[in-house]
Amino acid sequence: MVKTFTGTFRSLAVRNFRLFAAGQVVSVAGTWMMVVAQDWLVLALTGDSGTALGTVTALQFAPLLLLTLYGGRLADRYDKRRLLIIANVVSGVLALLLSLLVLAGEVRLWHIFLFAFGLGVVNAVEVPTRMSFVSELVGGELLPNASALSAAYFNTARVVGPALAGLLITGFGTGQVMLLNAASYLATVVALRMMRPGELHRGVRKDSRPRVVDGLRYVRSRPDLMLPMALIAVIGLFGMNFQLTLPLIAKTVFHSDSTSFGLLTTAFAAGSLLAAFAATARRGRPSSGTVIGSALAFGLLETLTGWAPTYTVAAVLLAATGFATIYFAQAANHRIQLGSDPQYRGRVLALYTLIFQGSTPIGALLVGRLTEQLGARSGLYAGGLVSLAAAAVALAVERARKRAVPLPAGTRPPTPGRQAAPPTGSASHEEVRTSDERQ
Template structure:
């Protein structure tokens, strides 16, 4: 037996051990049900992103102003209302909030899809849809993020959060790729109807969750869940203020690709919907690669920070 062959069983065991550790949250039944529904819903959501942007450009004659208006209408409620959505998640049943938000989002997608397939959609309809979806997301996002702790318990929250990020990025690759092909084959309305159907998977998963197996903590009283108190705490933490300011700057100037990428696809590259979907998916591929890199190399490499890049580059070759 050669030296390389003698190392194989141990390497396989270590790889299997890493995989088992990385997927340990999936041993929790409630989280498995939730994750399956979220994969379907997230894929549908990213299909909807491509379809909505393509529809706006079709209806507006490739207007950047129209695309910016839709984007602002969809994300402004997230900016203004997410704190209140978090307060609701603290005070009320998260499973019920998630079910309601997903039902509303599914109905909205269904209505817009029917308008598009019936050739009755107007730009004003997309504006209303984007605003209503933004309000629903302001409730859904904080409830979903905090619900993970109830599904798996505090000890598994980091692992469950990492898995959630991984399947979200997988959906970011699959959704746009499928959407582009489907738009070319069947139109934007069909993609929107499929997105509406994807919400049913999330609702079904939520309904199948066993409430008695949730790791619920006592809900705070109303006086303990004030948004003003959260803002006061934020002001007392300069490190958090600086972090949020940095994130805001990066998002404003570097992550506004939902606005710029569709316009570039139509007016610069003159591509079809299939190519636009692939462009959108390519953005997510880098994030997915980073997620898998973090999965296999979970901690910082040893040694001084200045040596870490060289250590990382030497790793694949042994």
């Protein structure tokens, strides 16, 4: 059976990863159904308020800003499989309580605020734990493929979830959709329980009491990790607020119903899915040029999406933007994760999550206020142009860093037409640079 899974799907040869992926497809589809239902409910309760929608998004991501580093510390210290089981059970209970309020006709805006904050607290532990758990499922050799497949099943669910949610909301209302989301968490819990712990690649813990500050110092000492972290910070803050901008574009610019909104989200997710499958071909750590180039493409495409004159053009551009979004995010993730020491990986990925998703509360509030003042398109324009500027700055910084890398001691600059030989017993300049980037 192992020989059946080659190329794109080679990580699925690992039984534990197959279980994990199957459970996640169901659970994440439920989550994206919930996103559509929650956003539609907020707009219905508030008269299409961008500020209210931004507040819900901010409350859901604020705990990531405050608690994710601690969540990464827990991931490096405790059994990741057990932490994920607990997190999914708690998330399911929260979703069940909100769905019952909606079905009973008693839901208020503050209930949604409270649910968003509670889910954010759970996600502060679940996200870095889940990301670092993938390496335990498949080991280092298959990690790039497994990480890309994780993005693929995430975006498969992101295609199915919103489209199905739009139809179900129209036919049955938001309460039933939220109830299905609550049930979907059971798929992940069952999959985690069915795994064989003895087949996990856990390695040896060198530090039984890992500290957050040690992880921060480790990242600060690595320029090759700092650059993608900085790009993620700016683009995550200003460019990746689609949970806010897409419903506003659908309802206030194109005057769409819930089904058409779901299809716009599906177009974005379809492009994301293609990017995830494209990334499965990656077998090693991506270069900084790949990260920066994909960031430039993302900024350009988001800016063009803000200009889209019709619903059809918007859907096409959103598909392209979705591709660029995931390709950039995966390139940055792989460069950071594959360049990190395993004993720091939970804390490094917690910092990545903090920067990537924890910046969302601030970005959601800023973009929400901007769209309320200047219209829904302004959110996409601002995100795209700021992302373009950040990528251009990153490109200049990376070129300056490469020029500043010193030659090994005793090496003379090469004369024109002649390649300088390294001194006996030392590495060449290119080997030194490559070694530094692989650390």
